[in-house]
Amino acid sequence: MRTRLRQMRIGARIFVWRAEIRHVLGSRDCHRCIRLRVWGAGKTSQALQADLLSVAWPAPWGACTTDGTYPTPADVRAVIRYALEHGWQPERxxxxxxxxxxxxxxxxxxxxxxxxxxxxTPESADPTARVIRAYELRQEA
Structure with missing residues (x-):
């Protein structure tokens, strides 16, 4: 299957990005995760990568396949702007x-x-508690 590359303009620069649907296992269930990759100066330039964990909850086992959360263009723009402010050099x-x-x-x-x-890094922190906490904070708002 071919990967779809999308374009986004921020100021004078055009960024090319893709988002791949994946999943990660937590202690209590499976979580949808989107791997976002962005380039700002061609395919050989320094790429930006962010693994975005969906905070959809409560989610039954296997929700990573039924959770429809996907980054919007506004989400991608926010990731790019944050990365540029924190050291990403797309021209490198x-x-x-x-x-x-x-x-x-x-x-x-x-x-x-x-x-x-x-x-x-599969041995990094279990995502389940963070997803539950984020969901609860959204409910309080």
Missing amino acids: QGGTFVLTEHEHGSVFSLPDFLLTDRLR
Whole structure:
């Protein structure tokens, strides 16, 4: 299956991005996770990567396949702007700038997503408690 690349203009720069649906296992269920990759100066430029954990809850086992949460263009724009403010250099050749839960998770989130390291590092923090906490905070608002 071919991966669809999308374009977005921010100021004078055009960014190309893709989002792949994946999943991560937590202690209590399966969570939908979207791997977002963005390029700002061609395919050989430094890529931006963010693994976005859906905060849809309560979710039965297997919800990663039925959860329809997907990043909107506004979500992608927010990720790009945050990354540019925190060290991403899209004009740099090669490599990947990763927005990690460990470094950025306490200050960056989106209405429907949290950053997660679980997709890259299976032994990282269990996402279930964070998803439940985010869901409860949304209910209080």
